[in-house]
Amino acid sequence: xxxxxxxxxxxxxxxxxxxxxxxxxxxxxxxxxxxxxxxxxxxxxxxxxxxxxxxxxxxxxxxxxxxxxxxxxxxxxxxxxxxxxxxxxxxxxxxxxxxxxxxxxxxxxxxxxxxxxxxxxxxxxxxxxxxxxxxxxxxxxxxxxxxxxxxxxxxxxxxxxxxxxxxxxxxxxxxxxxxxxxxxxxxxxxxxxxxxxxxxxxxxxxxxxxxxxxxxxxxxxxxxxxxxxxxxxxxxxxxxxxxxxxxxx
Amino acid sequence: xxxxxxxxxxxxxxxxxxxxxxxxxxxxxxxxxxxxxxxxxxxxxxxxxxxxxxxxxxxxxxxxxxxxxxxxxxxxxxxxxxxxxxxxxxxxxxxxxxxxxxxxxxxxxxxxxxxxxxxxxxxxxxxxxxxxxxxxxxxxxxxxxxxxxxxxxxxxxxxxxxxxxxxxxxxxxxxxxxxxxxxxxxxxxxxxxxxxxxxxxxxxxxxxxxxxxxxxxxxxxxxxxxxxxxxxxxxxxxxxxxxxxxxxxxxxxxxxxxxxxxxxxxxxxxxxxx
Numbered sequence: 001x002x003x004x005x006x007x008x009x010x011x012x013x014x015x016x017x018x019x020x021x022x023x024x025x026x027x028x029x030x031x032x033x034x035x036x037x038x039x040x041x042x043x044x045x046x047x048x049x050x051x052x053x054x055x056x057x058x059x060x061x062x063x064x065x066x067x068x069x070x071x072x073x074x075x076x077x078x079x080x081x082x083x084x085x086x087x088x089x090x091x092x093x094x095x096x097x098x099x100x101x102x103x104x105x106x107x108x109x110x111x112x113x114x115x116x117x118x119x120x121x122x123x124x125x126x127x128x129x130x131x132x133x134x135x136x137x138x139x140x141x142x143x144x145x146x147x148x149x150x151x152x153x154x155x156x157x158x159x160x161x162x163x164x165x166x167x168x169x170x171x172x173x174x175x176x177x178x179x180x181x182x183x184x185x186x187x188x189x190x191x192x193x194x195x196x197x198x199x200x201x202x203x204x205x206x207x208x209x210x211x212x213x214x215x216x217x218x219x220x221x222x223x224x225x226x227x228x229x230x231x232x233x234x235x236x237x238x239x240x241x242x243x244x245x246x247x248x249x
Numbered sequence: 250x251x252x253x254x255x256x257x258x259x260x261x262x263x264x265x266x267x268x269x270x271x272x273x274x275x276x277x278x279x280x281x282x283x284x285x286x287x288x289x290x291x292x293x294x295x296x297x298x299x300x301x302x303x304x305x306x307x308x309x310x311x312x313x314x315x316x317x318x319x320x321x322x323x324x325x326x327x328x329x330x331x332x333x334x335x336x337x338x339x340x341x342x343x344x345x346x347x348x349x350x351x352x353x354x355x356x357x358x359x360x361x362x363x364x365x366x367x368x369x370x371x372x373x374x375x376x377x378x379x380x381x382x383x384x385x386x387x388x389x390x391x392x393x394x395x396x397x398x399x400x401x402x403x404x405x406x407x408x409x410x411x412x413x414x415x416x417x418x419x420x421x422x423x424x425x426x427x428x429x430x431x432x433x434x435x436x437x438x439x440x441x442x443x444x445x446x447x448x449x450x451x452x453x454x455x456x457x458x459x460x461x462x463x464x465x466x467x468x469x470x471x472x473x474x475x476x477x478x479x480x481x482x483x484x485x486x487x488x489x490x491x492x493x494x495x496x497x498x499x500x501x502x503x504x505x506x507x508x509x510x511x512x513x514x515x516x517x518x519x520x521x522x523x
Contacts, residue, residue: 050416053416054418055415055416072418073418075416075417075418078416080413080416082412082413082416084412086410086411086412086413087409087410087413088285088408088409088410090285090460091285091408091409091466092460092463092464092465092466092468092469093409093465093466094464094465097465097466098409101406101409101413104402105406105414105417105418105419106402106403106405106406107401107402107403107405107406107408107409107466108402108467109401109402109467110467135464
């Protein structure tokens with residue numbers, strides 16, 4: 001018997017006020033997949049992610065995680081790296097505390113020795129051990145992204161969601177990040193869900209791609225989903241298909 | 250020194266110290282959330298809104314606090330609701346209710362001259378006139394707030410990043426109502442003792458002072474509470490010895506400590522950059 005999909009959307013529609021943000025969206029993400037969500041601005045990518053995490057409720061249709069109907073307590077299954085870092089920069093916080101808040105879903109009053117070991121372990125896995133005692137507000141874009149990733153990983157998520165993870169980091173940092181994600185996926189058997197506007201990234205790293213523009217335009221492997229026709233349908237006449245480069249070993 | 254020890258033997262000083270310490274501690278504790286959530290005007294607005302409740306109580310001939318407590322709680326809940334449901338900012342929401350409450354208070358107080366004297370007690374407080382029931386009231390409030398201590402971790406998380414807390418399934422909006430109501434309750438109970446104008450100082454000065462030298466929010470909270478207690482005790486004794494108004498002396502001590510910590514912070518920053 002095959003394992004239940006990590007995420008299933010069945011005919012999901014979401015209305016925000018009078019605006020129909022998602023329309024009868026159906027797809028399945030198998031466990032341990034590297035799923036990329038692509039679409040133009042206003043396509044409903046963030047709405048889809050928020051629906052997947054149970055923050056928004058579908059107006060119609062249903063969402064399942066690992067064969068179970070989505071519930072509020074499933075929030076702990078997700079590790080989430082948001083695109084916009086909305087935290088209060090004036091809030092006195094160290095990277096260590098920030099990472100622990102990802103596990104406890106509460107702000108830590110103190111960090112025990114055991115907690116410290118766990119934080120350092122996860123910081124090592126994202127190659128950022130030196131950040132432990134640093135103030136969060138003093139981090140660079142790349143360091144902040146690693147801190148968010150470590151925070152997402154400390155709860156051993158079954159699904160790791162990254163919303164435009166390359167925002168605010170340089171090209172070198174971006175390459176490092178994607179390499180790190182490949183390593184995490186191989187090591188922890190985590191299903192990765194990534195939102196990006198970068199077609200090349202989707203082609204290079206994903207196992208599954210969903211092209212969205214309020215409804216599903218195309219879904220499948222990168223070669224199946226990212227065709228000239230589907231891209232044109234999603235992005236209009238501005239879109240053009242990159243030639244698929246040979247995959248790096 | 251002997252004068253100081255003698256002072257501590259007076260019952261009214263003991264009551265003032267106890268009530269002042271408890272309320273100063275609570276004000277400085279909630280002040281950390283007020284400062285980090287940029288709700289300073291909310292605190293100030295709420296304490297002034299209580300004037301409307303006091304005036305209704307005086308006019309109706311019932312204990313002003315019996316009306317001011319539900320009145321201020323109502324203002325806190327309504328302004329939180331208005332901010333939550335409309336696109337109005339927190340400052341604007343409280344600004345509306347604050348102005349209406351003060352206007353209502355002024356109209357009602359103008360009806361009889363004797364009301365104005367009573368209302369002044371609430372504006373500026375009278376810590377040295379604290380009676381047994383005021384102390385019990387402060388103690389009751391302190392115990393009630395003790396039960397909400399475990400919520401510090403949730404409130405702190407939402408203060409740090411509301412969106413992250415929401416994505417983790419925390420009841421952020423419900424917590425806003427609870428936190429704002431508890432701040433309102435603390436303000437209104439403290440009003441008669443510390444005065445509605447001076448209580449606002451506890452919500453801002455000790456936490457802002459603590460923030461200057463704290464790397465962690467837990468550190469800021471503890472230091473702010475410590476400063477709240479220390480400045481109350483120091484200010485009260487100083488006011489007695491110098492024969493200054495007590496509430497004002499407490500705030501001046503807080504202001505002095507803020508300047509000292511600002512100086513320490515400045516030296517640290519200069520040291521780091523050089």
